[in-house]
Amino acid sequence: MGKASVIPFGPQHPVLPEPLHLDLVVEDETVIEAIPQIGFVHRGLEKLVETRDFNQFIYVAERICGICAFGHSLGYAETVEQLMQVEVPKRAEYLRVIWHEMSRIHSHLLWMGLAADAFGFESLFMHCWRLRERVLDLFEATTGGRVILSVVKVGGVARDITDDMFRKIQDTLNGIKGEYGQICKTFLNDYSVKNRTVGVGVIDEEAARSQCMVGPFARASNVNNDIRIFGNGAYGELDGFEPILDTQGDCYARVKVRALEVLQSIEIVNELIGKIPAGEVAVEMKGAPADGAEAASVLEQPRGECYYYARGNGTKYLERMRMRTPTSQNIAGMTTALAGCDLADVNMIVLTIDPCISCTER
Amino acid sequence: MSLNVSFLPLAVKDLPSCARSRKDEGWRLVQMLCVRTEKGTDLIYSFMKDDALENYTIKDVKGGMEIPSISESFLNAFVFENEAHDLFGVQVTDIAIDFAGKFYAVSQSEPMTVISPAQKEAREKAAKIAAAKAAKEAKGATGGSTPEAAKSARPARAKNAAPAANVPRPAKGGASAGKTQKEGE
Numbered sequence: 075m076g077k078a079s080v081i082p083f084g085p086q087h088p089v090l091p092e093p094l095h096l097d098l099v100v101e102d103e104t105v106i107e108a109i110p111q112i113g114f115v116h117r118g119l120e121k122l123v124e125t126r127d128f129n130q131f132i133y134v135a136e137r138i139c140g141i142c143a144f145g146h147s148l149g150y151a152e153t154v155e156q157l158m159q160v161e162v163p164k165r166a167e168y169l170r171v172i173w174h175e176m177s178r179i180h181s182h183l184l185w186m187g188l189a190a191d192a193f194g195f196e197s198l199f200m201h202c203w204r205l206r207e208r209v210l211d212l213f214e215a216t217t218g219g220r221v222i223l224s225v226v227k228v229g230g231v232a233r234d235i236t237d238d239m240f241r242k243i244q245d246t247l248n249g250i251k252g253e254y255g256q257i258c259k260t261f262l263n264d265y266s267v268k269n270r271t272v273g274v275g276v277i278d279e280e281a282a283r284s285q286c287m288v289g290p291f292a293r294a295s296n297v298n299n300d301i302r303i304f305g306n307g308a309y310g311e312l313d314g315f316e317p318i319l320d321t322q323g324d325c326y327a328r329v330k331v332r333a334l335e336v337l338q339s340i341e342i343v344n345e346l347i348g349k350i351p352a353g354e355v356a357v358e359m360k361g362a363p364a365d366g367a368e369a370a371s372v373l374e375q376p377r378g379e380c381y382y383y384a385r386g387n388g389t390k391y392l393e394r395m396r397m398r399t400p401t402s403q404n405i406a407g408m409t410t411a412l413a414g415c416d417l418a419d420v421n422m423i424v425l426t427i428d429p430c431i432s433c434t435e436r
Numbered sequence: 437m438s439l440n441v442s443f444l445p446l447a448v449k450d451l452p453s454c455a456r457s458r459k460d461e462g463w464r465l466v467q468m469l470c471v472r473t474e475k476g477t478d479l480i481y482s483f484m485k486d487d488a489l490e491n492y493t494i495k496d497v498k499g500g501m502e503i504p505s506i507s508e509s510f511l512n513a514f515v516f517e518n519e520a521h522d523l524f525g526v527q528v529t530d531i532a533i534d535f536a537g538k539f540y541a542v543s544q545s546e547p548m549t550v551i552s553p554a555q556k557e558a559r560e561k562a563a564k565i566a567a568a569k570a571a572k573e574a575k576g577a578t579g580g581s582t583p584e585a586a587k588s589a590r591p592a593r594a595k596n597a598a599p600a601a602n603v604p605r606p607a608k609g610g611a612s613a614g615k616t617q618k619e620g621e
Contacts, residue, residue: 109533113522113540118547124555286464286512299464304439304487365562370441370482370491372466381467381482383491388562391555398467398516406512434515435540 078106081417085114089192089421092431096424100417108412108420110405116435120395127390128154128363129228138397139433140221141184142375144177146397147226149373152306153382154228154392156369160357164308166230168350171308172243173216173225175339175346179247180209181376182332182339185428186261189329192425193270201257205250212243230356240347247340258333271326275411275423278323285407289378289400290335291427292407294320294327301374308346315342325419328426362390375400377428399433437487446481446492448503454492455506458483463490465506468516470524472549474559477524479503499525507532523548 078101085093093114099107122134136147148170155162162170187202210220216235217223225232235243261267277287282295292299300317302309309315318334320327363386370383378400387393404427411423446454458465466482466489476496483490497503503520505528507513513532518539520526525546537545544550 111535111539113535113538116540116542118542121548121552124552124558283462283464284511286466286510299484301439304437306439310438365566368443370443370489372439372484372489379466383469383480385471387559388565389558391558393473394469394471396467396469398469402515403467403512405515 077101083420087421089425091188092429094424094429094431096412096420098412098417098420103417105412105415105417105420108409110409112405112431112435114435115432117432119436120397123392123395125391128392129359129390131392131395132227133224135395135397136222136224136226138399138436139430141181141430142177142377142380142433143221144173144223144226145373145375145380147223148174149371149375149380149382149397150384150395151226151228152373153369153371153384153395154363156371157363157367157384157386157392158228158359158361160229160359162230162307163354163357164351165234165353166355167307168311168346169231169235169355170226172235172343172346172350173213173223175342176209176212176243176247178339178376179250179336180206180213182336183209185332185376185425186257186329189422189425190261190267192421193267195260195264195266198257198260201253205254205257208246208250212246215239215242227356229359230354232356234355240350244344244347247343251337251340254336258337261329261333267329268326270419270422271329271426272324274325274419275415275426276322276324277407277411279321281410282323282407285410286403287378287407288403289375289428290328290331291378291404293317294331295323296321299379301372301379306371306373311349312342312345325422325426332428362386362388363392364388377401377430377433378404397436399430399436401427401430401434404429405434439487439489441489441491443480443491443493446494448494448497448501451481451494451506452504452509455481455509459509461485465510465513468506468513468520470520470526470548472524472551477526477549479520479526481506497526500527503528505529505531522546525549 078099081098081100083096083098084090085095095111097109098105119134119138123131126134132147132150135150136143138146183202183206187199190198190202213223214220216239217225217233277295279296282292282297288299296319298317298319302315318331318338320331365388367386373380380400381398383396384392385394408427415423463483463485466484468481471478476498479494479497481492503526505517511532517528517531518535521528522537522540
């Protein structure tokens with residue numbers, strides 16, 4: 075063994091899309107320990123709840139992240155609705171889940187592209203992002219926005235989707251499915267992908283549970299903590315939902331879980347479009363959250379479980395709004411996965427947790 | 437299967453044993469958060485197992501009070517505990533990875549303890565609404581129009597609501613355009 079030395083990794087690094095710093099303690103080419111640091115882009119968004127009323131704050135909530143923007147607006151709205159004991163119309167619940175699953179498709183395609191870019195498979199990266207553009211086109215056609223959709227509001231959704239548009243969504247997603255099958259095949263079978271991912275950054279089930287990991291990162295280690303099984307909103311209307319799990323716990327398993335979740339999300343959207351009831355898409359919100367009332371909820375974002383907490387103070391402003399994002403829950407697991415890996419695999423392991431630091435810091 | 441969310445009280449001295457027992461019973465730590473109140477800071481620890489989400493609340497933690505870290509039981513707590521220290525000034529002891537106040541690069545120390553004029557106004561408005569509601573209820577309970585009922589309602593309003601002259605008005609465009617104020621100043 076050589077002498078231990080510390081290599082700083084990030085916050086600016088070609089494979090890191092976001093500012094995460096790691097102090098990598100290495101001996102020769104082996105990482106002994108990784109000490110993470112965030113805190114470079116803290117924006118104080120939770121503080122803004124004091125100056126934006128509960129209807130306005132939803133636009134702040136969805137700006138927490140540019141990838142899971144829809145999910146944050148949905149999680150916030152559901153929590154405030156619980157706080158105010160408001161029941162959302164059934165059609166709005168369906169629409170929310172349809173958009174949310176489409177967000178999962180675009181988020182996973184974006185991540186798969188980044189992963190392909192990280193292991194040097196640029197054409198695969200381009201194909202993933204090309205397909206993702208078609209999902210963003212659907213967002214634009216149904217909401218007017220491609221990234222920030224601003225379609226969820228407290229009490230329902232701001233827009234309905236017509237039957238013609240539903241047919242277009244189904245046609246597009248079914249079209250994507252064929253092309254995506256080829257991409258999936260490359261991701262899961264190509265030797266150059268396997269060389270970089272199989273057996274790399276392994277976390278077994280026990281360690282994953284111990285580190286309280288969430289999302290595809292945990293599901294790749296056979297930890298079933300997918301919040302969708304609780305059937306919140308229209309998830310309860312699905313004909314059986316089974317989370318996608320894997321037992322290997324390595325980078326390849328994380329790629330595989332996300333790759334299969336894209337297909338699962340397409341099926342969920344198709345099923346819900348076939349079942350969506352007619353009716354109103356929002357209820358009028360009256361009054362304000364009661365003084366001292368508090369509510370907590372969880373939502374399965376593309377990156378994993380996100381926790382929301384709200385407390386009222388009797389006015390239209392909330393006393394406190396808190397979002398605990400999936401990445402902050404997965405940082406501890408990431409340090410475990412990095413311990414003992416080759417220095418050259420650090421970028422791949424970090425990417426396979428799909429970190430979102432701007433989410434984490436809010 | 438639906439998710440069952442509950443809020444439960446917890447004392448500071450019981451926190452380490454609570455965390456250990458949760459760990460031993462197979463629960464996972466979901467998060468820890470702080471809420472700044474008039475009396476101090478509330479700490480809420482959330483644990484989850486199967487379909488239960490339990491939120492344990494430690495009420496009114498005063499400045500300088502030491503809170504034991506639970507990162508020995510749940511390593512992922514170090515993120516939340518460092519955040520609680522940097523943003524709320526909560527003194528958490530023995531954090532597994534302690535950044536000693538350098539976790540977040542913030543331009544102002546303990547920024548979440550700052551009470552903005554807008555928040556102060558909202559709190560005072562809430563107090564006025566509560567006082568008015570109490571007065572109305574008192575009026576209803578005593579028959580509505582007796583002088584005694586009106587008299588009994590008045591002190592409640594005076595007690596809970598700050599004088600209008602002391603209410604700082606936020607600048608147009610919200611608190612970001614106005615001067616912020618430390619609580620107690």
